[in-house]
Amino acid sequence: MGTQDGGRLFFQSEVFGARRQRRPQRFAPPEGAMVEEAARRTPVHAVCDVLVVGGGPAGTAAAVAAARMGARTILLERHNHLGGLSTGGLVIWIDRMTDWSGELVIRGFAEELLARLPPGAVAGPPRESWGSRDSATAAWWQARTAAFHGVVTHSPTCDPEWLKATSLEMLLEAGAHPIFHAWGAEPVMEGQAVRGVLFESKQGRRAILANVTIDATGDGDLFARAGAAFDSDADERDIHHAMNTSWMFGGADMPAYLRWRAEQPAEFADFMSRGKAAVGFFDKAFVSWRDDVALFMGPRLAGYSAVNVEDLSEVEITSHRLMTRHLEFYRAHAPGFANAYLMLSAPQIGVRHARRVAGVSPVLREHWDGRVAPDEIGVSPSLAPKFANVSVPYGALVPVAVDGLLTPGRHLACDATSHSFLREIPQCWLTGQAAGVAAALAATAGVAPRAVPVPELQAALRGQGVFLRSAAMAGA
Incomplete structure (x- = not known):
């Protein structure tokens, strides 16, 4: 790990440039070719308080958190399993959940999920080794993707099938309703507010209406189609683009x-x-x-x-x-x-990067100085021991202009450099859980997600086991 380009590129790992072999031109349509579609009336499949689109790490955490708050919650997932890239993508190496002192800072849903995996389904350093700087111990775990910069971290490697099964059990226990084999296609809009989603499945095109919708697609498909501003800059030399x-x-x-x-x-x-x-x-x-x-x-x-x-x-x-x-x-x-x-x-x-929403308060490179955001909803380990823990604000999940929508996961609001670690699986669990709690609070109160009182949100997150510093500093 190092820096290039004035500090923007922190990871020096081999990236292979594309050798483009485009599809044969015989399949190219005539220039400007279009197909006219007739207007249609779409049946409403369901109505709920909170609709989560995407069952990856962020979406699963969001749905469990919202349902535990008492919200009528639906999770829409295009595949036949939960976990997204942590399971179906075989990103079974769960990156750092501890900071450089060995303190477990990504907790809540993430901690519970991993703790519920059976023996033999997870491998990694024992708790007493987290934060160890012993050279022999760190060298042994570095070869097993659980030590960096000479420090042992809580970076377990998991059986993807048990991650799927345990995620599903947590979702069902919470009372959320999963719908698999369904692709969230378009947001249902009412002015500048999202009121649900049109989805495609074997039953054709249908709609789910919701008080609050959570875009957990990872690529920001819904917020982009809802007209929310976003960034898509990523340096092709950076592994986070590949x-x-x-x-x-x-x-x-x-x-x-x-x-x-x-x-x-x-x-x-x-x-x-x-x-x-x-x-x-x-x-x-x-x-x-x-x-x-x-x-x-x-x-x-x-x-x-x-x-x-x-x-x-x-x-x-x-x-x-x-x-x-x-x-x-x-x-x-x-x-x-x-x-x-x-x-x-x-x-x-x-996929490591597609879009990043333009949010109310994005995480920026200059925020790696140890500051605590007043609307902190979680704490992320930093990229290297020379940086402090990074405060994740609620505003990073709230689009600047679009209402009725929250955007946790790897497409949250941040700059391209901060995205290099905020896109990781533990951070997706963190932001997903916060989005689920906030969505439930907004739906219950009948307010837009941006109007959820931060102290109320933080208290509810603490109640679900999330590690927060701003709440502790406030004497809670």
């Missing part, structure tokens, strides 16, 4: 592979060099929750748009071809991989 489809190999011996990497660094460097020459885009294997399963979270492909269907298709094609070529090369040349086999390619594409 996309790929992850995969797992079974039959690996990861302890043997890690020993080889640690004891024969020159051999490993030569292996990586030869892999790039043979495969082109080439990446190293990561640990998973099991010693016999290897995780590949790259190669990261730059130059594509997460909101362009042809780009998404090209990334899928490239990633799946790379998966089989990696298997061939690893089996032939990497210790621990002689008996490896294709286990699973991620059902969901790995």
